[in-house]
Every structure is written in C-alpha cells, then in structure tokens.
Amino acid sequence: MSFDEIYARYVDSVYSFLKFKLNDEYLVEEILQETFLAVYRNLNKLSTVQSPKSWILTIARHKLVDHLRSIKHEEVTLDHSMLVQEFSTDLVLNEVLNQLDSTAAAIVYGLYVEQLTCQELAEILEIPVGTVKSKAYTARAKLRNWLKGAGQ
Amino acid sequence: MNQGYCKEEYYSDLALGYIQGRLSILEKQTVFRLATEDPDFRELLRLELELAKELAKLKESTPRPVAVNSYYKVKSSTADALSCGFTDVVLTSILNIIVPQSAREMILIRKGVCVYER
Numbered sequence A: 001m002s003f004d005e006i007y008a009r010y011v012d013s014v015y016s017f018l019k020f021k022l023n024d025e026y027l028v029e030e031i032l033q034e035t036f037l038a039v040y041r042n043l044n045k046l047s048t049v050q051s052p053k054s055w056i057l058t059i060a061r062h063k064l065v066d067h068l069r070s071i072k073h074e075e076v077t078l079d080h081s082m083l084v085q086e087f088s089t090d091l092v093l094n095e096v097l098n099q100l101d102s103t104a105a106a107i108v109y110g111l112y113v114e115q116l117t118c119q120e121l122a123e124i125l126e127i128p129v130g131t132v133k134s135k136a137y138t139a140r141a142k143l144r145n146w147l148k149g150a151g152q
Numbered sequence B: 001m002n003q004g005y006c007k008e009e010y011y012s013d014l015a016l017g018y019i020q021g022r023l024s025i026l027e028k029q030t031v032f033r034l035a036t037e038d039p040d041f042r043e044l045l046r047l048e049l050e051l052a053k054e055l056a057k058l059k060e061s062t063p064r065p066v067a068v069n070s071y072y073k074v075k076s077s078t079a080d081a082l083s084c085g086f087t088d089v090v091l092t093s094i095l096n097i098i099v100p101q102s103a104r105e106m107i108l109i110r111k112g113v114c115v116y117e118r
Helices: A003-021 A025-041 A043-048 A052-070 A091-098 A102-112 A118-125 A129-151 B007-020 B025-037 B039-058 B064-098 B101-117
Strands: none
Touching: A003 A025, A003 A043, A003 A052, A003 A102, A003 B064, A025 A043, A025 A052, A025 B064, A043 A052, A052 A118, A091 A129, A091 B039, A102 A118, A102 A129, A102 B007, A102 B039, A118 A129, A129 B007, A129 B039, B007 B025, B007 B039, B025 B039
C-alpha cells in the first residue's frame, strides 16, 4: 500500500480520534501531521503489522501523549474529562462519556466509531485484552442504562 | 457458552458482534432467533443499536483544508529530508577529494551551525 493510499484511507480515523481526545484544532492538525510523518518514515514496517488501522492509531496515541508531556500536562494518561471536546452534536452523550475513565471512553469510541476489535484496542492502548473486554462490558452497560433512562 | 461466561456477557458480545458486522452466518441466525424469542436480548439489541447510532455522531471527517495541508506538509518535509540527504552525500564526497581534513571539519561545523540557526 502506498503512502497516498494509506493517507486517503486513514486520515479521517486519525483526525476523528484526535478530535475525540482534544479540543484544540491547531494541536489536532499538528499531531495529525506528526502521525503521518512517522507513518511515512516507517512505511517498511507496514507489511509486518496485522492491522494498519490500529498501527496508525497507536502512533497517533503516542504522538498525542508526547505532545501532552511536552506542554507539561502532568496527567499523561489522558484524563478524558480534561481533554474531551465539547461535542456540539450531543452534550448529554458528552456528559455520559465524561463519567467514564479515559481508557473506557477510548474503548467505547474504538468499538462503536472505528469498529475496532478488543484485540486491536488492546494493542493501541497497550493494555491486556482482558482489561479491554471487562472495561468495555462495564462501560457499555453504563451507556445502555443511560439510554434506557433517557428513553423514559 | 463457556462456564463462567454469563448470559449477559454472551448477549452483550453477540449484540456488539452484530453491530460491528463480525458475526458468522450461524451467529447471525442466533441473533435473529434470540431477538424474536427472548425479550431481554431484544431490549439489549435495541439499546445497542441506538447506542451505535448515537456514538456514530462522534466520527468526524477531516476538513479538506486540514487534510490537504497536512498531506503536503508531510510530503514536503520528507522531500526536504531526502534532498538534504542527497546533497550531504554529494558534498561530502567532493569535500573528501578536494579539501584537506582540517578544513573539511571546519566546513562541516559551519554547515551544522547554519542548519541549527535555520
């Protein structure tokens, strides 16, 4: 796969993931560029990865963490409540997601928005698959309860 | 269903698999059967579908100017690096032939300072 194909196929996934994590358009664009620059420089590794999407999102997550470290954020584990954007589409959903810890929110995002598997999410977030599964199970139950309540 | 794998977990996994489009034909048949026979599963599936619809709103497309700008920045920075690398190789080869060792080092230090200042 050429760089142009990769860029065309995954730029939206990276952008959307970064927007989910940050409420700073300028920073999102900067990290987007750094992510694809790293992808370009490591294109030879692509043939060895199982899922290009999770490989690229892992790079994006690392770049995001690096940036947060460099701007002296003390909490480099990506505190969701601190970083998450204010969703213009649905503030209630935002509130519910804020109640989840950052890892759980990222898992929910990955499962429903990017259609990633638990295995892929484990690779991206660098945590065991079992942790992804249990966090996903709890977070999804919480979200379903919220929906149930909203529907009443 | 494995031991220690409760009904709720099984239903939850099945519903997610259905939403993500990862189920086999047999599993899909199970989903349809459960959806008609079991009110608990039907409710769970309904909520999962609604949840998927809500969360799909989080997906954002890259604004075209951002996508284009980022693409060209990546391309140009890698092109710069490549041309720098090429220039370095050519210049070093020429320097090695025509300039004495001490002068060569001075030139390379000077070049490093220029690059740093740039």
